[in-house]
Amino acid sequence: MFTTxxxxxxxFFFVAFAxxxxxxxxxxxxxxxxxxTGSIKILIGFILFLIILLLLKGWIKS
Known part of the structure:
Protein backbone atom coordinates (compact mmCIF):
# COMPACT_ATOMS: atom_id res chain seq x y z
CA MET A 1 0.00 0.00 0.00
CA PHE A 2 2.69 2.55 1.03
CA THR A 3 6.37 2.39 0.21
CA THR A 4 8.99 2.24 2.94
CA PHE A 12 9.31 11.77 10.84
CA PHE A 13 6.64 14.29 9.87
CA PHE A 14 4.38 13.16 12.71
CA VAL A 15 7.18 13.32 15.28
CA ALA A 16 8.33 16.76 14.08
CA PHE A 17 4.75 18.09 14.04
CA ALA A 18 4.06 16.76 17.54
CA THR A 37 -10.28 30.47 31.28
CA GLY A 38 -13.64 28.72 31.32
CA SER A 39 -13.23 27.20 27.88
CA ILE A 40 -13.50 23.70 29.39
CA LYS A 41 -17.14 24.47 30.20
CA ILE A 42 -17.80 25.32 26.57
CA LEU A 43 -16.10 22.10 25.45
CA ILE A 44 -18.17 20.02 27.86
CA GLY A 45 -21.34 21.78 26.72
CA PHE A 46 -20.50 21.12 23.06
CA ILE A 47 -19.84 17.43 23.75
CA LEU A 48 -23.10 17.13 25.69
CA PHE A 49 -24.94 18.81 22.82
CA LEU A 50 -23.51 16.30 20.35
CA ILE A 51 -24.46 13.39 22.62
CA ILE A 52 -28.00 14.71 22.93
CA LEU A 53 -28.25 15.08 19.14
CA LEU A 54 -27.07 11.49 18.64
CA LEU A 55 -29.52 10.20 21.25
CA LEU A 56 -32.40 12.11 19.66
CA LYS A 57 -31.46 10.80 16.23
CA GLY A 58 -31.48 7.22 17.52
CA TRP A 59 -34.73 7.75 19.39
CA ILE A 60 -36.54 9.31 16.41
CA LYS A 61 -35.27 6.66 14.00
CA SER A 62 -36.58 3.74 16.06
Missing part, protein backbone atom coordinates in the same frame (compact mmCIF):
# COMPACT_ATOMS: atom_id res chain seq x y z
CA UNK A 5 10.10 5.78 2.11
CA UNK A 6 6.56 7.11 2.48
CA UNK A 7 6.15 5.43 5.86
CA UNK A 8 9.47 6.79 7.11
CA UNK A 9 8.54 10.29 5.91
CA UNK A 10 5.14 10.03 7.62
CA UNK A 11 6.77 8.93 10.88
CA UNK A 19 7.27 18.35 18.87
CA UNK A 20 6.45 21.73 17.30
CA UNK A 21 2.95 21.67 18.77
CA UNK A 22 4.25 20.60 22.20
CA UNK A 23 6.92 23.32 22.41
CA UNK A 24 4.58 25.98 21.03
CA UNK A 25 2.01 25.09 23.68
CA UNK A 26 4.63 25.20 26.43
CA UNK A 27 5.78 28.62 25.24
CA UNK A 28 2.24 30.05 25.26
CA UNK A 29 0.98 28.29 28.39
CA UNK A 30 0.66 31.46 30.50
CA UNK A 31 -1.08 33.29 27.67
CA UNK A 32 -3.57 30.45 27.21
CA UNK A 33 -4.30 30.36 30.94
CA UNK A 34 -5.11 34.06 30.90
CA UNK A 35 -7.24 34.20 27.75
CA UNK A 36 -9.01 30.84 27.73
Missing amino acids: GQLIFAL LVVFFSYRKDKKLHARHY
Whole structure:
Protein backbone atom coordinates (compact mmCIF):
# COMPACT_ATOMS: atom_id res chain seq x y z
CA MET A 1 0.00 0.00 0.00
CA PHE A 2 2.69 2.55 1.03
CA THR A 3 6.37 2.39 0.21
CA THR A 4 8.99 2.24 2.94
CA GLY A 5 10.10 5.78 2.11
CA GLN A 6 6.56 7.11 2.48
CA LEU A 7 6.15 5.43 5.86
CA ILE A 8 9.47 6.79 7.11
CA PHE A 9 8.54 10.29 5.91
CA ALA A 10 5.14 10.03 7.62
CA LEU A 11 6.77 8.93 10.88
CA PHE A 12 9.31 11.77 10.84
CA PHE A 13 6.64 14.29 9.87
CA PHE A 14 4.38 13.16 12.71
CA VAL A 15 7.18 13.32 15.28
CA ALA A 16 8.33 16.76 14.08
CA PHE A 17 4.75 18.09 14.04
CA ALA A 18 4.06 16.76 17.54
CA LEU A 19 7.27 18.35 18.87
CA VAL A 20 6.45 21.73 17.30
CA VAL A 21 2.95 21.67 18.77
CA PHE A 22 4.25 20.60 22.20
CA PHE A 23 6.92 23.32 22.41
CA SER A 24 4.58 25.98 21.03
CA TYR A 25 2.01 25.09 23.68
CA ARG A 26 4.63 25.20 26.43
CA LYS A 27 5.78 28.62 25.24
CA ASP A 28 2.24 30.05 25.26
CA LYS A 29 0.98 28.29 28.39
CA LYS A 30 0.66 31.46 30.50
CA LEU A 31 -1.08 33.29 27.67
CA HIS A 32 -3.57 30.45 27.21
CA ALA A 33 -4.30 30.36 30.94
CA ARG A 34 -5.11 34.06 30.90
CA HIS A 35 -7.24 34.20 27.75
CA TYR A 36 -9.01 30.84 27.73
CA THR A 37 -10.28 30.47 31.28
CA GLY A 38 -13.64 28.72 31.32
CA SER A 39 -13.23 27.20 27.88
CA ILE A 40 -13.50 23.70 29.39
CA LYS A 41 -17.14 24.47 30.20
CA ILE A 42 -17.80 25.32 26.57
CA LEU A 43 -16.10 22.10 25.45
CA ILE A 44 -18.17 20.02 27.86
CA GLY A 45 -21.34 21.78 26.72
CA PHE A 46 -20.50 21.12 23.06
CA ILE A 47 -19.84 17.43 23.75
CA LEU A 48 -23.10 17.13 25.69
CA PHE A 49 -24.94 18.81 22.82
CA LEU A 50 -23.51 16.30 20.35
CA ILE A 51 -24.46 13.39 22.62
CA ILE A 52 -28.00 14.71 22.93
CA LEU A 53 -28.25 15.08 19.14
CA LEU A 54 -27.07 11.49 18.64
CA LEU A 55 -29.52 10.20 21.25
CA LEU A 56 -32.40 12.11 19.66
CA LYS A 57 -31.46 10.80 16.23
CA GLY A 58 -31.48 7.22 17.52
CA TRP A 59 -34.73 7.75 19.39
CA ILE A 60 -36.54 9.31 16.41
CA LYS A 61 -35.27 6.66 14.00
CA SER A 62 -36.58 3.74 16.06
